[in-house]
Amino acid sequence: MTQLKRILLVEDSPNDVELILTALSDHHLANEVVVVRDGEEALDYMHRRGAFKLRIKGAPVVVFLDLKLPKVDGLEVLAQLKTDPDLRVVPVVVLTSSHEEPDLARCYELGTNAYVVKPINFHDFVDVIGQLGLFWAVLNQPPPLLGSVEAMQSVGETSE
Amino acid sequence: MAFENESVTFEDFLTATGPLGQLVRSHNWSTTSLGAIAHWPASLQTALSMALTHPLPMTIFWGKEGLQLDNEAYRALLGTRHSALFGQSAQGRGLVEWAALEPILQTVKASGKATELIDQPLFVEQGGEPKKWWGTVTCTPLWADGGIGGILVSLTQIRDRLPSAITDGAIAMADRPQAAPLEAPLGxxxxxxxxxxxxxxxxxxxxxxxxxxxxxxxxxxxxxxxxxxxxxxxxxxxxxxxxxxxxxxxxxxxxxxxxxxxxxxxxxxxxxxxxxxxxxxxxxxxxxxxxxxxxxxxxxxITDRKVAEAEVIQLNQSLNRQVQELETLLDVIPIGIGIAHDPACRNIRVNRSFAKQLGISSQMNASLSAPEPEKPRFKVYFGGKEMTAEELPMQYAAAHGVEVAELEVEVVHEDGRSVKLLEYAAPLFDEQGQTIGSVGAFLDITERKRSEAALRDSEARFRQLNETLEQRIKARTAQLEAANRELEAFSYSVSHDLRAPLRHIDGFVELLRKRLDPLMLDDTSCRYLRTISTTTRQAGILIDDLLAFSRMGRVEMRCLMVDMNQLIREVQSEMAFEVKERRIEWQIDALPTVLGDLSMLRQVVRNLLSNAIKYTRLQPLAKIAIASLSDEHEDIFWVRDNGVGFNMQYIHKLFGIFQRLHSDPDFEGTGIGLANVQRIIHRHGGRVWAEGAVDGGATFYFSLPKEIIPVGLEAESISPSPSSTKGTVDA
Structure with missing residues (x-):
C-alpha cells in the first residue's frame, strides 16, 4: 500500500486554501489534496458526477470541510454525506472559523468525526493543520473498504 | 275532678241504660233527620240521658218531624202503643191527645218559653186496659244550634181523678230559716x-x-x-x-x-x-x-262567653299591634309600597319611600288613574316611552288579576329629576275571587344602574387598555425577537467572516517574513511585521470576547447546583500555566454551593481571577483572597487582590463594555471581561459591585440569590456606552 491517500479540502477562500496547503507541505505531507470551492462541487466530487464524472474512482481518506460555503453550505454537505449509506463511513473533519456553540452541537448531531477551529495565529494554524494531516492521512486507519484501490473504486461506483 | 272523658261515648251510655237506652241505641236513625247517634246535638244527648234515668214520665219531641223519644216511665203509661210511636213523628193519641198537645208545642217553639198545662187528660194503658187519668204536662224547649231543636214533655201530678184541692206544698223544700217570715204556702x-x-x-x-x-x-x-x-x-x-x-x-x-x-x-x-x-x-x-x-x-x-270575650279582646289587641308594626314597617322600609283598594286603582296610598321615589307627599294619591285635580304630576317611562295609566304595574295587576314582576321603569318628577324603579305588583282579591285592588313594591335602582353602567364603562376601558397593552407587548416582543435574530445572524457572520481575514493577514505576514532574507530586513521592518502580527492577534481576541459576551446574553440558562470551591479549583488549574512564573499567595475560604448556570459562572470566576492575576503582576508577592458571606436570601462572594487597584471616581465605568481604566500596556485587555461578569450575574438575578483604591488593590463582589428567577433575554446592548468611545482598544 504505497499509494498516498487523497484528501478532499472543501474551502471557498483561496487564502485559506493557500495557507492550508502551505501548512500541509510544511509538515512534509505529500498526499494528494483535491480542493473544491463550494458544497455543490464537494457533493459532485463525492458522488462522481457533474465536473467530476470522470475522476479517478474511490473516496478520499478524509474530508476537510468548511462550514460557510457558497451554494450548499457545510452543514448540508455533512448531512448528505452522513446519511448516504455508502459515504457515511468517510471521515469528515469540520474545519471552521466559528466558535459558535450551535454549530458545534449541530455538526456532532449530524455525525462529524472531528470539529476544529482555525487559529488566528499562523504558527498555531500551521501546527493544527499539520497535526490534522498527520493524524487523518497517516496515523488513522481508514475504514476497511477505503483501504484498497478496488475498494475505493467500488465505493465510487456504488455511489453513482 | 274534670269531666272530659273521651273514651266513653254517648252510645256507651245508651247501651248501659236499661232496655230503652238499648232501643235508642239500636234504632235505625239514619233515615231520619237525626242521623247517626254520634252526631246528635249535645242538648239532645243531655236531655235524653237525663230523661232516660228520670223516674218521672218524660218524652222528647225532636226535630222538624217531631220524632218521639220516651223514657221508661212514659213507656209504662203508653203500654202497647209505645212501639208504634217510638222514634216516629208524633201524632194521634199518645199519652196526651196530639190535637191538644200540638198547639202547646207550637207556642213553646214560638216563644222559647216553658209552658205547662195543668190537669190534662192522660190516656194511659194499665194492664192492657185503656184508662183516662189526669196530670200536669210541662213543655220545656230544648236548645240546639241557637234555636229550639226539640221539646221535653214531662208529666207530673198524675192521678186517676181530678183533684178537688191542692194541699201538699212542701215536698222537696228545706226547712225555712227561723228568721224568715212564714209565707203563705203557694200550693x-x-x-x-x-x-x-x-x-x-x-x-x-x-x-x-x-x-x-x-x-x-x-x-x-x-x-x-x-x-x-x-x-x-x-x-x-x-x-x-x-x-x-x-x-x-x-x-x-x-x-x-x-x-x-x-x-x-x-x-x-x-x-x-x-x-x-x-x-x-x-x-x-x-x-x-x-x-x-x-x-x-x-x-x-258564662265562662265560655267570658273566655271568648277575653280572646276577642286579646285578638283585637294583637291585631292592633300587628297593624301598628306593619305601619311602622311600611314607614321605615326603603322599598316603595303602594296599595289600591279599588279595581281601577284610582286611589293609591303610598308609604314614605314610595312618596320619595315619586317625588310627591306621602298623603297624596299616587295614582295616575286619579281624576284630574288629584292626579300627580310625575311621568313614567318604559323603554324610553311614556306609559299610560293602564299600563302601570298596579293598574295592570288589578285590571288583569295577574302579577307583574321586575318591570324596570324610569319615573320623571315634576321638577325634572328622575329615578329608576324596579316594580312588582300583585292583585288583591275579595272572598269571591273578584279583584278589589292591588299592591305594588318599588325598588329604587338608580344608584345600581349608575354603578352598573360605570362598571361596564370601566370594564370596557380596561379591556381596551389590555388589548392595546397586549398588542404593544406583542409588537415589542416581535421587535425583540427580530432584533435577537439579527443579532445572532450578526454574531455568526462576525465569528466566521471577521476572524478569517485576521487569520489570513497573520498567515501571509509569516509567509512574507519567511521569504525575505533575514539579513536584508532591518530592525524597523521586523518591528512592523511583528506589530502586524500582534495587532491581528489582539483583534482576534477582541472578536472572541465580544462573541462570548454576546452569547452570554442570548444563551438559555441551565441552572444546577454548583460547588463554588470545585469551580474555583478548576479555573485555577486552567490558569496554572499562565501563573507558573508568578508568586501568588491564594487564600480561599470554604465556599457554599449555589444555584446557577455552570458555564456562565465559570466565565465569571475565570474573568475575576484572571483580572486579579493580571493587575497584581507588578507585585513581588501577589495576594488573592476569595471569600463569601451568606444570608437566607443570597450568597455574596468576593475576590480581593493587592494589585494596582483603581480610582473609585471611575467606578461607574468599571462594568461597562469596552471600558478600561488602565492604558498601561502591561495590563492588556479588551474591556469586555467585567461587562460580561455583570451581564451573567444580572441574568442570575444577582448584583455586582467593587471597591478599590489606586495602588491599594481591588475587591470585586457578586451576589447570587438562593432562588433564581432567570432574567430573560433583556435588550442589553452590546454596543459601547456613549462615554466609551475613547481608549477602548488601548493595549
Whole structure:
C-alpha cells in the first residue's frame, strides 16, 4: 500500500486554501489534496458526477470541510454525506472559523468525526493543520473498504 | 275532678241504660233527620240521658218531624202503643191527645218559653186496659244550634181523678230559716215552680226578705257540688271568688234594698274547684198584691262567653299591634309600597319611600288613574316611552288579576329629576275571587344602574387598555425577537467572516517574513511585521470576547447546583500555566454551593481571577483572597487582590463594555471581561459591585440569590456606552 491517500479540502477562500496547503507541505505531507470551492462541487466530487464524472474512482481518506460555503453550505454537505449509506463511513473533519456553540452541537448531531477551529495565529494554524494531516492521512486507519484501490473504486461506483 | 272523658261515648251510655237506652241505641236513625247517634246535638244527648234515668214520665219531641223519644216511665203509661210511636213523628193519641198537645208545642217553639198545662187528660194503658187519668204536662224547649231543636214533655201530678184541692206544698223544700217570715204556702204553683226549677238547666236561687237564701235548685247544687244545707243563708257566698266577693255582695245588697232587679257576673267555684263565670240575674219576688217576698235569681255559666270575650279582646289587641308594626314597617322600609283598594286603582296610598321615589307627599294619591285635580304630576317611562295609566304595574295587576314582576321603569318628577324603579305588583282579591285592588313594591335602582353602567364603562376601558397593552407587548416582543435574530445572524457572520481575514493577514505576514532574507530586513521592518502580527492577534481576541459576551446574553440558562470551591479549583488549574512564573499567595475560604448556570459562572470566576492575576503582576508577592458571606436570601462572594487597584471616581465605568481604566500596556485587555461578569450575574438575578483604591488593590463582589428567577433575554446592548468611545482598544 504505497499509494498516498487523497484528501478532499472543501474551502471557498483561496487564502485559506493557500495557507492550508502551505501548512500541509510544511509538515512534509505529500498526499494528494483535491480542493473544491463550494458544497455543490464537494457533493459532485463525492458522488462522481457533474465536473467530476470522470475522476479517478474511490473516496478520499478524509474530508476537510468548511462550514460557510457558497451554494450548499457545510452543514448540508455533512448531512448528505452522513446519511448516504455508502459515504457515511468517510471521515469528515469540520474545519471552521466559528466558535459558535450551535454549530458545534449541530455538526456532532449530524455525525462529524472531528470539529476544529482555525487559529488566528499562523504558527498555531500551521501546527493544527499539520497535526490534522498527520493524524487523518497517516496515523488513522481508514475504514476497511477505503483501504484498497478496488475498494475505493467500488465505493465510487456504488455511489453513482 | 274534670269531666272530659273521651273514651266513653254517648252510645256507651245508651247501651248501659236499661232496655230503652238499648232501643235508642239500636234504632235505625239514619233515615231520619237525626242521623247517626254520634252526631246528635249535645242538648239532645243531655236531655235524653237525663230523661232516660228520670223516674218521672218524660218524652222528647225532636226535630222538624217531631220524632218521639220516651223514657221508661212514659213507656209504662203508653203500654202497647209505645212501639208504634217510638222514634216516629208524633201524632194521634199518645199519652196526651196530639190535637191538644200540638198547639202547646207550637207556642213553646214560638216563644222559647216553658209552658205547662195543668190537669190534662192522660190516656194511659194499665194492664192492657185503656184508662183516662189526669196530670200536669210541662213543655220545656230544648236548645240546639241557637234555636229550639226539640221539646221535653214531662208529666207530673198524675192521678186517676181530678183533684178537688191542692194541699201538699212542701215536698222537696228545706226547712225555712227561723228568721224568715212564714209565707203563705203557694200550693200547686209552688210545687210546680220547684219541679220546673229542679228540672231546668239553669241555676236558680231564692231569698227571703231577710236577704238570706233559702232555696237553691238542683242545677245549682250540681254545679257547686254542695248540699242545700251548705248553701243556705250566706253559705253560697263561700263559693264566690274572693276577688269578686265584695262587688257581688254590694250589687246584691244595693239592689235588694232598692227592690230593683240586678244583673251581675262573678266567679263561682264549681264542684271540681274551678272557678266559672256566672251571670246572675235577680228579680224581686212580689205577690199579686205587690208584697215583697224576697228575690228570685237565675244563673247561667258564662265562662265560655267570658273566655271568648277575653280572646276577642286579646285578638283585637294583637291585631292592633300587628297593624301598628306593619305601619311602622311600611314607614321605615326603603322599598316603595303602594296599595289600591279599588279595581281601577284610582286611589293609591303610598308609604314614605314610595312618596320619595315619586317625588310627591306621602298623603297624596299616587295614582295616575286619579281624576284630574288629584292626579300627580310625575311621568313614567318604559323603554324610553311614556306609559299610560293602564299600563302601570298596579293598574295592570288589578285590571288583569295577574302579577307583574321586575318591570324596570324610569319615573320623571315634576321638577325634572328622575329615578329608576324596579316594580312588582300583585292583585288583591275579595272572598269571591273578584279583584278589589292591588299592591305594588318599588325598588329604587338608580344608584345600581349608575354603578352598573360605570362598571361596564370601566370594564370596557380596561379591556381596551389590555388589548392595546397586549398588542404593544406583542409588537415589542416581535421587535425583540427580530432584533435577537439579527443579532445572532450578526454574531455568526462576525465569528466566521471577521476572524478569517485576521487569520489570513497573520498567515501571509509569516509567509512574507519567511521569504525575505533575514539579513536584508532591518530592525524597523521586523518591528512592523511583528506589530502586524500582534495587532491581528489582539483583534482576534477582541472578536472572541465580544462573541462570548454576546452569547452570554442570548444563551438559555441551565441552572444546577454548583460547588463554588470545585469551580474555583478548576479555573485555577486552567490558569496554572499562565501563573507558573508568578508568586501568588491564594487564600480561599470554604465556599457554599449555589444555584446557577455552570458555564456562565465559570466565565465569571475565570474573568475575576484572571483580572486579579493580571493587575497584581507588578507585585513581588501577589495576594488573592476569595471569600463569601451568606444570608437566607443570597450568597455574596468576593475576590480581593493587592494589585494596582483603581480610582473609585471611575467606578461607574468599571462594568461597562469596552471600558478600561488602565492604558498601561502591561495590563492588556479588551474591556469586555467585567461587562460580561455583570451581564451573567444580572441574568442570575444577582448584583455586582467593587471597591478599590489606586495602588491599594481591588475587591470585586457578586451576589447570587438562593432562588433564581432567570432574567430573560433583556435588550442589553452590546454596543459601547456613549462615554466609551475613547481608549477602548488601548493595549
Amino acid at each position: 200547686e204553683s209552688e210545687t210546680l215552680f220547684r219541679h220546673l226549677t229542679d228540672t231546668a238547666p239553669i241555676m236558680v236561687w231564692m231569698s227571703g226578705i231577710d236577704k238570706l237564701c233559702y232555696y237553691f235548685n238542683q242545677s245549682w247544687l250540681n254545679f257547686t257540688g254542695r248540699s242545700l244545707e251548705q248553701e243556705l243563708g250566706h253559705g253560697w257566698a263561700e263559693g264566690v271568688h274572693p276577688d269578686d266577693f265584695d262587688a257581688c255582695l254590694a250589687s246584691y245588697v244595693t239592689a235588694f234594698d232598692a227592690r230593683q232587679p240586678f244583673e251581675m257576673d262573678y266567679r263561682l267555684k264549681r264542684h271540681d274547684g274551678e272557678y266559672c263565670w256566672i251571670l246572675d240575674i235577680g228579680t224581686p219576688r212580689l205577690t199579686p198584691e205587690g208584697k215583697f217576698l224576697g228575690y228570685l235569681g237565675s244563673c247561667i255559666d
